[in-house]
Amino acid sequence: MDFTKTVAVVTGANRGLGRKFAEELVARGAKVYATARRPETMDIEGVTPLRLDVTDHSSIEAAAKVATDATLLINNAGKDGGGDLLTTTLDEIREQLEVHYIGSLAAIRAFAPVIEANGGGAVLNVASVLSWAHFPGVGSYSVAKAAEWAMTNAVRQTLAPKGITVTGLHVGYMDTDMAAHVDGSKSDPAEVAKVTLDAVANGDAEVLFDELTRNVKAGLSAAL
Ligand SMILES: NC(=O)c1ccc[n+]([C@@H]2O[C@H](COP(=O)([O-])OP(=O)(O)OC[C@H]3O[C@@H](n4cnc5c(N)ncnc54)[C@H](OP(=O)(O)O)[C@@H]3O)[C@@H](O)[C@H]2O)c1
Numbered sequence: 001m002d003f004t005k006t007v008a009v010v011t012g013a014n015r016g017l018g019r020k021f022a023e024e025l026v027a028r029g030a031k032v033y034a035t036a037r038r039p040e041t042m043d044i045e046g047v048t049p050l051r052l053d054v055t056d057h058s059s060i061e062a063a064a065k066v067a068t069d070a071t072l073l074i075n076n077a078g079k080d081g082g083g084d085l086l087t088t089t090l091d092e093i094r095e096q097l098e099v100h101y102i103g104s105l106a107a108i109r110a111f112a113p114v115i116e117a118n119g120g121g122a123v124l125n126v127a128s129v130l131s132w133a134h135f136p137g138v139g140s141y142s143v144a145k146a147a148e149w150a151m152t153n154a155v156r157q158t159l160a161p162k163g164i165t166v167t168g169l170h171v172g173y174m175d176t177d178m179a180a181h182v183d184g185s186k187s188d189p190a191e192v193a194k195v196t197l198d199a200v201a202n203g204d205a206e207v208l209f210d211e212l213t214r215n216v217k218a219g220l221s222a223a224l
Contacts, residue, residue: 004029012077016176054103071121075104082141100144120163
């Protein structure tokens, strides 16, 4: 993938990892639609702000009608919290699925035909180490990320014949608002964006960004 010829759509681009993706793409010469629930708050130089709330499917469809030159979709938008599956509200559990799984899938359904019409390209889904590590306190977030992982693997096969590669990013704590409550070591989101964009350009199926994530995935078949 030649980023100087890439037209990217990034969800949740106003802060955190999404912002780093947008900035890095601009630095690499791409055209960037930096989408957000409140695009009026976007202050990244060199991007085209666009409204897109992943839980409002009409806003996804509207964005796909504007970004008709898109060749790369980055499903980055995410919501923290989640909570214990037995005590958090079912509305919160549904909201986690809406943002991470259904919202990302809806964006793929809207943008894959656009990317295909533009000669092919790529999709990146931002999942997590918690797709595979399932702790009670973040149970509903994990279920949503595991669903996003499964969806990523299924659509990869559907989109390959259309000339669209699908990459899944899995990473532990990053230094963003979402992990502000966490003490200890966190990855630099700017570095995550750089490494992940290299993998997307390479057409890699998965990015396992840190050692923790690599160990957790390698241990999936271990006894619980
Ligand atoms: N931080 C971590 O430790 C970590 C680790 C592994 C994976 N991740 C994943 O990495 C991705 C980026 O997270 P982050 O760390 O950058 O979190 P963040 O700093 O909390 O940023 C979240 C972004 O998602 C946007 N967003 C939330 N709900 C949305 C919706 N319904 N529609 C559109 N945008 C929405 C937010 O927009 P507003 O400003 O409007 O709220 C914000 O731009 C997420 O998918 C997250 O699950 C994070």
